[in-house]
Amino acid sequence: MNNIDSISQDSINFIKEIYGDEFIPLHRPIFIGNEKDYLTECIDSNFVSSVGKKVDEFENSISKYTNSKYAIATSSGTTALHVALKLNDVDDNDEVITQSLTFVATCNAISYLNASPVFVDVDLDTMGMSPEALRVFLEKNAKIDGKFTRNKITGRRIKACLPMHTYGFPCRIDQIKDICDEWKIKLIEDAAESLGSFYKKKHTGTYGLMGTFSFNGNKIITTGGGGMIVTDNEELAVKAKHITTTSKKPHPYKFVHDEVGFNYRLPNINAALGCAQIEKLKFFLDQKSNIYKKYKDFYHSIDVKINKPIKDSISNHWLNSIILDDIEARDKFIYITNNSGVMTRPFWTMMSKLKMFENCISDSLENSNWLEDRVVCIPSSVPLEAEK
Numbered sequence: 001m002n003n004i005d006s007i008s009q010d011s012i013n014f015i016k017e018i019y020g021d022e023f024i025p026l027h028r029p030i031f032i033g034n035e036k037d038y039l040t041e042c043i044d045s046n047f048v049s050s051v052g053k054k055v056d057e058f059e060n061s062i063s064k065y066t067n068s069k070y071a072i073a074t075s076s077g078t079t080a081l082h083v084a085l086k087l088n089d090v091d092d093n094d095e096v097i098t099q100s101l102t103f104v105a106t107c108n109a110i111s112y113l114n115a116s117p118v119f120v121d122v123d124l125d126t127m128g129m130s131p132e133a134l135r136v137f138l139e140k141n142a143k144i145d146g147k148f149t150r151n152k153i154t155g156r157r158i159k160a161c162l163p164m165h166t167y168g169f170p171c172r173i174d175q176i177k178d179i180c181d182e183w184k185i186k187l188i189e190d191a192a193e194s195l196g197s198f199y200k201k202k203h204t205g206t207y208g209l210m211g212t213f214s215f216n217g218n219k220i221i222t223t224g225g226g227g228m229i230v231t232d233n234e235e236l237a238v239k240a241k242h243i244t245t246t247s248k249k250p251h252p253y254k255f256v257h258d259e260v261g262f263n264y265r266l267p268n269i270n271a272a273l274g275c276a277q278i279e280k281l282k283f284f285l286d287q288k289s290n291i292y293k294k295y296k297d298f299y300h301s302i303d304v305k306i307n308k309p310i311k312d313s314i315s316n317h318w319l320n321s322i323i324l325d326d327i328e329a330r331d332k333f334i335y336i337t338n339n340s341g342v343m344t345r346p347f348w349t350m351m352s353k354l355k356m357f358e359n360c361i362s363d364s365l366e367n368s369n370w371l372e373d374r375v376v377c378i379p380s381s382v383p384l385e386a387e388k
């Protein structure tokens with residue numbers, strides 16, 4: 001590899017060629033479709049809040065696009081995760097197996113239910129949960145006890161497994177599903193970053209009992225803030241809609257709520273944005289695939305590794321990332337690029353190193369540690385000129 005100063009300078013020049021000379025963020029939303037029209041429709045109709053037809057329309061679009069029977073809109077990706085875990089019986093003192101290399105929301109949602117995350121390693125190529133690490137962990141630490149699986153060491157039930165498709169790259173979700181089935185562990189997917197990503201022709205988020213998406217401002221499509229749960233299970237879908245809408249029983253005028261519910265509804269005005277954004281999803285995906293190809297050729301030419309989707313997978317290329325030699329190179333690259341107005345960022349700090357989760361159980365996390373030190377995310381928005 002060249003020295004890091006020239007890698008950084010070459011990157012800055014190349015990225016500015018794509019995105020221009022102004023400050024270049026990591027990922028920005030773009031609104032080039034029917035956003036304003038749909039927002040106007042909402043405002044004119046007075047349906048801006050928790051009921052309205054844009055919510056139904058947006059749910060239908062996501063259900064159709066992901067080929068899921070049901071889609072339930074929520075106020076964020078985090079609240080979608082909270083509800084998905086809760087409806088799959090994650091409860092006080094349970095354990096949920098997840099990855100340490102993820103965004104904090106994954107683990108926060110587990111904690112909201114007073115359950116504990118358990119961290120297994122990721123694969124180096126997908127940067128998502130490693131089926132091999134999951135298998136080894138379970139063989140070493142778990143035993144099936146009637147209907148449940150217990151952690152032999154803590155005595156707690158291992159209720160669910162929550163892998164995440166990092167930066168839009170599908171992880172080996174079919175193998176993870178097989179292991180979960182074998183061990184009677186419920187599979188839920190954090191597909192917040194992977195709308196538009198498929199593994200073996202099946203959309204990410206649809207392998208598990210439930211999958212969740214986020215439409216935060218930095219994601220591939222945005223509703224400002226928002227999320228979605230997808231599932232093929234009718235009973236879970238009905239429950240999800242119910243508890244995210246304050247558990248109100250349908251009635252022409254009475255207010256009867258039959259359990260403690262949540263106000264996790266997606267407002268109609270946010271759904272309106274979503275309806276417009278999803279119409280442009282194919283265009284965004286094409287543009288992102290172009291950007292990835294450009295980066296791939298460029299980094300190949302200067303002998304720097306770039307993360308690629310594995311065989312049989314299609315990535316949405318939400319966020320491109322490169323792998324530098326070591327933590328010093330990484331920090332220097334980040335320093336130089338950000339000083340030149342090119343936003344780059346390291347991986348998240350591993351969840352197992354945050355003070356809320358530092359006492360959680362984990363395996364060696366060898367690959368996670370290796371990646372955490374070396375991966376840098378680079379600007380990946382749809383380029384400005386593509387908007388015209």
Ligand SMILES: *Cc1c(COP(=O)(O)O)cnc(C)c1O
Nearest residue numbers: 076077078103105106192214216
């Ligand atoms: C964005 C994101 C979430 C949560 O999304 P919000 O809509 O911001 O609550 C969850 N998990 C991952 C991996 C994410 O990237």
